[in-house]
Amino acid sequence: xxxxxxxxxxxxxxxxxxxxxxxxxxxxxxxxxxxxxxxxxxxxxxxxxxxxxxxxxxxxxxxxxxxxxxxxxxxxxxxxxxxxxxxxxxxxxxxxxxxxxxxxxxxxxxxxxxxxxxxxxxxxxxxxxxxxxxxxxxxxxxxxxxxxxxxxxxxxxxxxxxxxxxxxxxxxxxxxxxxxxxxxxxxxxxxxxxxxxxxxxxxxxxxxxxxxxxxxxxxxxxxxxxxxxxxxxxxxxxxxxxxxxxxxxxxxxxxxxxxxxxxxxxxxxxxxxxxxxxxxxxxxxxxxxxxxxxxxxxxxxxxxxxxxxxxxxxxxxxxxxxxxxxxxxxxxx
Amino acid sequence: xxxxxxxxxxxxxxxxxxxxxxxxxxxxxxxxxxxxxxxxxxxxxxxxxxxxxxxxxxxxxxxxxxxxxxxxxxxxxxxxxxxxxxxxxxxxxxxxxxxxxxxxxxxxxxxxxxxxxxxxxxxxx
Numbered sequence: 084x085x086x087x088x089x090x091x092x093x094x095x096x097x098x099x100x101x102x103x104x105x106x107x108x109x110x111x112x113x114x115x116x117x118x119x120x121x122x123x124x125x126x127x128x129x130x131x132x133x134x135x136x137x138x139x140x141x142x143x144x145x146x147x148x149x150x151x152x153x154x155x156x157x158x159x160x161x162x163x164x165x166x167x168x169x170x171x172x173x174x175x176x177x178x179x180x181x182x183x184x185x186x187x188x189x190x191x192x193x194x195x196x197x198x199x200x201x202x203x204x205x206x207x208x209x210x211x212x213x214x215x216x217x218x219x220x221x222x223x224x225x226x227x228x229x230x231x232x233x234x235x236x237x238x239x240x241x242x243x244x245x246x247x248x249x250x251x252x253x254x255x256x257x258x259x260x261x262x263x264x265x266x267x268x269x270x271x272x273x274x275x276x277x278x279x280x281x282x283x284x285x286x287x288x289x290x291x292x293x294x295x296x297x298x299x300x301x302x303x304x305x306x307x308x309x310x311x312x313x314x315x316x317x318x319x320x321x322x323x324x325x326x327x328x329x330x331x332x333x334x335x336x337x338x339x340x341x342x343x344x345x346x347x348x349x350x351x352x353x354x355x356x357x358x359x360x361x362x363x364x365x366x367x368x369x370x371x372x373x374x375x376x377x378x379x380x381x382x383x384x385x386x387x388x389x390x391x392x393x394x395x396x397x398x399x400x401x402x403x404x405x406x407x408x409x410x411x412x413x414x415x416x
Numbered sequence: 417x418x419x420x421x422x423x424x425x426x427x428x429x430x431x432x433x434x435x436x437x438x439x440x441x442x443x444x445x446x447x448x449x450x451x452x453x454x455x456x457x458x459x460x461x462x463x464x465x466x467x468x469x470x471x472x473x474x475x476x477x478x479x480x481x482x483x484x485x486x487x488x489x490x491x492x493x494x495x496x497x498x499x500x501x502x503x504x505x506x507x508x509x510x511x512x513x514x515x516x517x518x519x520x521x522x523x524x525x526x527x528x529x530x531x532x533x534x535x536x537x538x539x540x541x
Contacts, residue, residue: 114477114481
């Protein structure tokens with residue numbers, strides 16, 4: 084064994100790991116008796132470089148202008164440009180509406196209408212118990228206005244309450260139960276602000292109408308911000324938002340189009356009514372029929388073939404579909 | 417004259433005749449020495465270190481085999497160079513006993529190697 088060679092395996096001045104300046108696109112003769120191609124710089128110096136014959140003067144890899152580096156620069160510039168465009172879009176153009184975010188059976192995708200806070204038209208109407216202490220009853224009528232068949236549930240007395248989630252099938256001790264707030268299909272929670280017994284369950288102000296329930300009494304209105312919300316939070320009431328379709332006897336245009344079975348929570352001169360169309364109609368036709376019927380204020384409820392139950396009703400209705408995030412407005416005697 | 421290469425670190429030592437080295441390829445932080453009989457040995461040296469060690473051990477030795485670094489990832493013994501295929505980026509090494517080994521360096525390095533051999537009229541076999 085050549086011990087000297089072993090010792091000289093790595094010379095003292097080369098024991099450190101040096102940078103490998105070899106390019107991937109060139110060759111270099113390491114050993115042998117090949118002709119030496121020296122660069123002028125190497126010819127000028129008396130001390131030869133450690134390598135034998137570089138085909139080209141090796142240049143540090145970092146100083147090369149590789150195409151990959153240029154490609155990465157282009158990608159970086161494109162990414163910055165895209166981010167800038169997104170920021171511009173968000174802050175100057177506005178957020179794109181989330182389509183199909185609301186759940187409504189047999190209805191078109193609901194677009195979120197901007198909240199219109201009109202103080203002159205802002206009004207809250209509250210149901211009044213006509214005969215306190217007496218047994219609560221519900222009367223059911225049917226009327227046809229301009230080819231719109233309306234089934235009218237009028238509540239006399241009773242306590243309203245809000246319920247989130249599926250109803251107990253064994254629970255029959257109520258006068259009327261209807262779906263209250265629309266639900267977001269992507270989050271399975273009610274659309275807009277939803278307060279259940281003083282506890283906020285969902286947030287959002289994309290609908291200008293609201294229904295507040297305090298001590299079993301229903302109040303509906305059309306306001307972007309309402310002091311009733313604070314009362315509901317403080318007094319353990321319930322609250323949800325929906326479209327206001329009739330305000331002070333005037334129809335209110337809302338964005339959803341198309342035809343479906345429509346329902347509305349109406350309060351006229353202190354009397355609470357839930358009015359349901361028996362044939363698919365547009366919101367415009369439905370709200371016009373309500374005003375013709377004499378309704379002063381109405382708040383849209385979930386339409387379509389969702390679950391609606393009135394144990395004392397004589398008509399047979401399908402069982403109704405259920406959906407995640409459903410909520411119910413229930414009147415109990 | 418025997419031109420032996422000794423690659424030694426704290427745990428391993430490889431002693432091999434430089435004439436028997438067909439090629440050396442990079443494998444991460446280590447390198448694989450491919451011998452002309454098909455045997456391979458992994459050594460814990462990066463290609464740059466290996467190149468430096470081989471140069472120092474074979475420098476100015478008469479009759480030493482011609483080892484050429486082809487790109488960053490491989491080093492070949494020109495005695496075993498059999499074929500270059502630029503379109504397929506193939507560098508085929510072949511030993512006397514018929515053992516073949518194919519390397520895939522970059523096309524530019526292959527082109528330069530091809531021109532180098534053409535210019536110096538080197539007959540490999």
